[in-house]
Amino acid sequence: MKQLADKEDKDKCKKYGSMSHRLPVLIRTAGLAQTLAFVEARGDAGGEKLLEDIAVVLKFKGKESLLESSREAELPEYMLLTRQVLAALTWYKRFAQSVLGVESGAVGEDGNK
Amino acid sequence: MEARMLFLHALSPLHAGTGQGAGAIDLPVAREKATGLPYLPGSSLKGVLRDACKNGETRKKVFGPDKDNAHEHAGSVQFSDQRLLLLPVRSLKGTFAWVTSPYILRRCLRDAENTIHSDKAPEIPVLNSVANCHVIDAGCAITLDDHRVIFEDLDFAAVLDDNARVWAEWIGMRIFPDDTDWRGMLTARFCVVHDDVMGFLLETATEVFARVRLREDAKTVENNALWYEEALPAETILSGLVFATPVKAGPGEVFNTLEGLMGKPLQLGGKATVGRGLCRLRMAGGGISCADPQPEVCRQDFSTGETTGR
Amino acid sequence: MSSRRDCLVNLNLQEVSTTNAGLWLDKFIRNQAEDDKKSRRSLVDDVAGIKEPDEYSLWFKRWEGTLLNYGAQCRVAEVLGRMAVGLGEESVLETSVALHHTYGVPYIPGSAIKGLAASFARQYLGDDWQVDTPAYKTVFGDPDNAGYIIFFDALPLPGTGHLYPDVITVHHKDYYQKGNLPPADWDNPNPVPFLSATGKYLVAIAGPAAWTNAVFEILQHAFLELGVGAKTSSGYGRLKLKPAPSATDEDQKKADQLIDQIKALKNQEIAGRIHAFYEQWKSIAVNAEQKRRIAEAIVTRVKEAGREKQSKEKPWYKDLLASLVD
Numbered sequence: 001m002k003q004l005a006d007k008e009d010k011d012k013c014k015k016y017g018s019m020s021h022r023l024p025v026l027i028r029t030a031g032l033a034q035t036l037a038f039v040e041a042r043g044d045a046g047g048e049k050l051l052e053d054i055a056v057v058l059k060f061k062g063k064e065s066l067l068e069s070s071r072e073a074e075l076p077e078y079m080l081l082t083r084q085v086l087a088a089l090t091w092y093k094r095f096a097q098s099v100l101g102v103e104s105g106a107v108g109e110d111g112n113k
Numbered sequence: 114m115e116a117r118m119l120f121l122h123a124l125s126p127l128h129a130g131t132g133q134g135a136g137a138i139d140l141p142v143a144r145e146k147a148t149g150l151p152y153l154p155g156s157s158l159k160g161v162l163r164d165a166c167k168n169g170e171t172r173k174k175v176f177g178p179d180k181d182n183a184h185e186h187a188g189s190v191q192f193s194d195q196r197l198l199l200l201p202v203r204s205l206k207g208t209f210a211w212v213t214s215p216y217i218l219r220r221c222l223r224d225a226e227n228t229i230h231s232d233k234a235p236e237i238p239v240l241n242s243v244a245n246c247h248v249i250d251a252g253c254a255i256t257l258d259d260h261r262v263i264f265e266d267l268d269f270a271a272v273l274d275d276n277a278r279v280w281a282e283w284i285g286m287r288i289f290p291d292d293t294d295w296r297g298m299l300t301a302r303f304c305v306v307h308d309d310v311m312g313f314l315l316e317t318a319t320e321v322f323a324r325v326r327l328r329e330d331a332k333t334v335e336n337n338a339l340w341y342e343e344a345l346p347a348e349t350i351l352s353g354l355v356f357a358t359p360v361k362a363g364p365g366e367v368f369n370t371l372e373g374l375m376g377k378p379l380q381l382g383g384k385a386t387v388g389r390g391l392c393r394l395r396m397a398g399g400g401i402s403c404a405d406p407q408p409e410v411c412r413q414d415f416s417t418g419e420t421t422g423r
Numbered sequence: 424m425s426s427r428r429d430c431l432v433n434l435n436l437q438e439v440s441t442t443n444a445g446l447w448l449d450k451f452i453r454n455q456a457e458d459d460k461k462s463r464r465s466l467v468d469d470v471a472g473i474k475e476p477d478e479y480s481l482w483f484k485r486w487e488g489t490l491l492n493y494g495a496q497c498r499v500a501e502v503l504g505r506m507a508v509g510l511g512e513e514s515v516l517e518t519s520v521a522l523h524h525t526y527g528v529p530y531i532p533g534s535a536i537k538g539l540a541a542s543f544a545r546q547y548l549g550d551d552w553q554v555d556t557p558a559y560k561t562v563f564g565d566p567d568n569a570g571y572i573i574f575f576d577a578l579p580l581p582g583t584g585h586l587y588p589d590v591i592t593v594h595h596k597d598y599y600q601k602g603n604l605p606p607a608d609w610d611n612p613n614p615v616p617f618l619s620a621t622g623k624y625l626v627a628i629a630g631p632a633a634w635t636n637a638v639f640e641i642l643q644h645a646f647l648e649l650g651v652g653a654k655t656s657s658g659y660g661r662l663k664l665k666p667a668p669s670a671t672d673e674d675q676k677k678a679d680q681l682i683d684q685i686k687a688l689k690n691q692e693i694a695g696r697i698h699a700f701y702e703q704w705k706s707i708a709v710n711a712e713q714k715r716r717i718a719e720a721i722v723t724r725v726k727e728a729g730r731e732k733q734s735k736e737k738p739w740y741k742d743l744l745a746s747l748v749d
Binding site (some may be wrong): 124125126153171201203204205206207208212254257258263265266268279291295298320322323346347348365369372373374377378380385386388389391393 | 427428430431434438439442443445446447450476477480482485486490492493511512513522524525526527532533534537552560564569570572573574575576627684689695696699701703
């Protein structure tokens with residue numbers, strides 16, 4: 001049991017880390033609203049945790065309200081929110097590198113990013 | 114000292130780089146510290162033009178002696194940094210727009226006022242809201258039927274502005290002087306957004322390339338061999354100044370030499386081997402000719418007879 | 424529920440037929456929910472239906488002219504079947520395609536062409552083309568020095584670059600993605616939509632002529648045998664390189680370009696700039712017929728501008744006239 005939990009934890013950390021590397025570029029490509037929806041739709045635990053953490057850092061109630069804001073915000077707020085999420089991500093990216101030991105472009109053992 | 118305006122039109126993505134980046138992009142383009150405006154350093158432009166100048170004697174007179182003899186005398190030409198003037202941004206209508214902002218236009222005006230060829234300067238559009246986008250009064254290619262303009266996933270209210278057309282034509286005459294089709298294309302896509310929006314677009318709407326190193330046999334990515342490079346997209350337009358200081362060559366020889374060199378496209382910025390930075394360069398006013406009311410310059414033009422322009 | 428911003432929800436492609444294909448692909452998917460397969464499918468269909476912008480042919484003309492004027496060697500390569508370049512770029516679709524940022528047309532990045540040529544050289548050209556050899560370093564460079572050859576992006580000839588909706592079917596998703604279960608007959612096949620491209624592309628290489636010829640030789644084989652982009656093991660990405668245009672055509676093109684520039688000179692520019700064109704005329708490597716055309720163009724322009732009198736005694740003008748006599 002413990003082994004399984006460890007493995008799941010490790011997997012979650014890896015997903016969390018690799019997602020924090022991917023998000024800044026995804027936000028540039030797809031925009032904030034679509035990027036957040038993408039992470040949510042994938043439904044993996046690491047990505048969800050990252051969304052939750054970003055939401056909390058930016059003083060949202062939770063990831064649902066962050067997602068909602070990204071869709072509903074008018075232009076000035078939308079630009080501001082995008083900048084805030086990008087700024088938060090530079091921190092998470094460093095966290096992923098130093099604490100989780102996940103580098104950009106690192107491919108998971110299963111061959112998936 | 115005599116100054117002229119330079120305009121640089123990028124035909125392939127232009128990577129004027131700083132080296133290492135801290136944010137999402139591993140290799141970002143260079144930006145002015147205070148304003149965040151992307152630029153190509155004047156020194157790098159000078160270096161490329163110098164290399165393009167094949168006549169050794171002219172090269173020495175205009176650009177100064179080679180490194181080893183740099184103490185002999187200075188060059189007769191200097192370049193300011195070439196700063197972003199128009200950024201092509203993907204548009205929901207009309208494919209793309211050439212976007213600028215009041216701050217950028219003001220700096221362009223200041224440059225223009227330093228040159229002898231400045232004609233009546235257009236007025237700077239005044240934006241009352243971050244959510245507005247000033248477009249030309251009629252024949253705009255980027256405004257939707259519901260009077261919105263949409264760049265990337267950002268929505269703006271289109272505001273018709275006479276000054277937008279005046280500016281588009283002013284810039285068009287300088288970058289595409291011989292080409293009405295291109296001037297029309299520029300005018301139809303020209304627009305002015307708020308400085309804050311411009312800042313946001315410059316941070317998020319430039320071109321980003323994922324570069325990878327693949328393993329030899331399998332087509333998988335080597336660990337850590339993925340990096341992101343930023344570039345100013347094709348159709349970006351930069352502008353700046355060029356100064357002629359008579360050291361060994363007078364303004365006539367300097368400008369005519371440059372004009373000759375600018376007849377060919379140049380490769381500027383980094384990552385040349387994968388085709389980046391193919392640019393055309395235009396100097397407002399062109400080479401100096403007799404029609405210009407500058408007798409001393411004309412004399413120079415004739416006295417140098419055989420070597421002018423090379 | 425839509426995953427777009429609320430203010431963009433009601434936009435559909437009929438209203439914005441002149442959109443940038445890359446923008447629509449990147450940012451305008453309707454819904455990303457796992458159970459909504461239709462959104463992905465229809466996004467890919469949408470993008471495949473976007474037509475090339477009208478201005479693209481104007482752009483391409485400038486692009487080709489600039490490449491030739493720069494001294495690049497250009498040849499056309501036609502896709503046989505389909506091509507999938509840029510499939511792995513970041514996207515919420517999880518598949519992508521390389522589209523020109525500003526015009527949204529499919530293209531082959533110079534980096535992909537360079538990578539393909541380098542890979543082919545290492546794998547098939549023997550000892551002379553291994554990583555440390557002079558030939559390899561000259562063409563492709565090494566970590567310390569850039570190569571001497573420039574590989575430009577290959578853009579589609581106007582009207583030829585088309586995108587098609589395509590599908591990769593992953594039959595054992597859990598096996599590939601999670602890896603904890605063996606592949607089984609009862610796994611649901613999972614079709615993943617993506618875009619593939621066809622068309623004729625202008626491949627442009629610059630550098631010393633002997634080397635660019637060698638590079639085209641390499642590319643001719645690499646395009647056919649290895650293929651460019653992804654899914655090459657399923658036959659994607661094969662291109663046929665058309666023979667180089669004959670030397671006479673090339674000469675004519677070069678001359679046409681120079682003549683266009685000469686004709687574009689304004690009258691008041693003639694005095695200051697015409698001499699530079701004489702110098703170019705002297706050094707340009709074209710056949711006698713084209714050389715004559717350029718000389719004629721210069722002389723005609725001088726006359727038109729009313730500067731014949733001032734130029735008559737100049738050695739360069741006499742030189743031009745003399746060349747036109749015989």
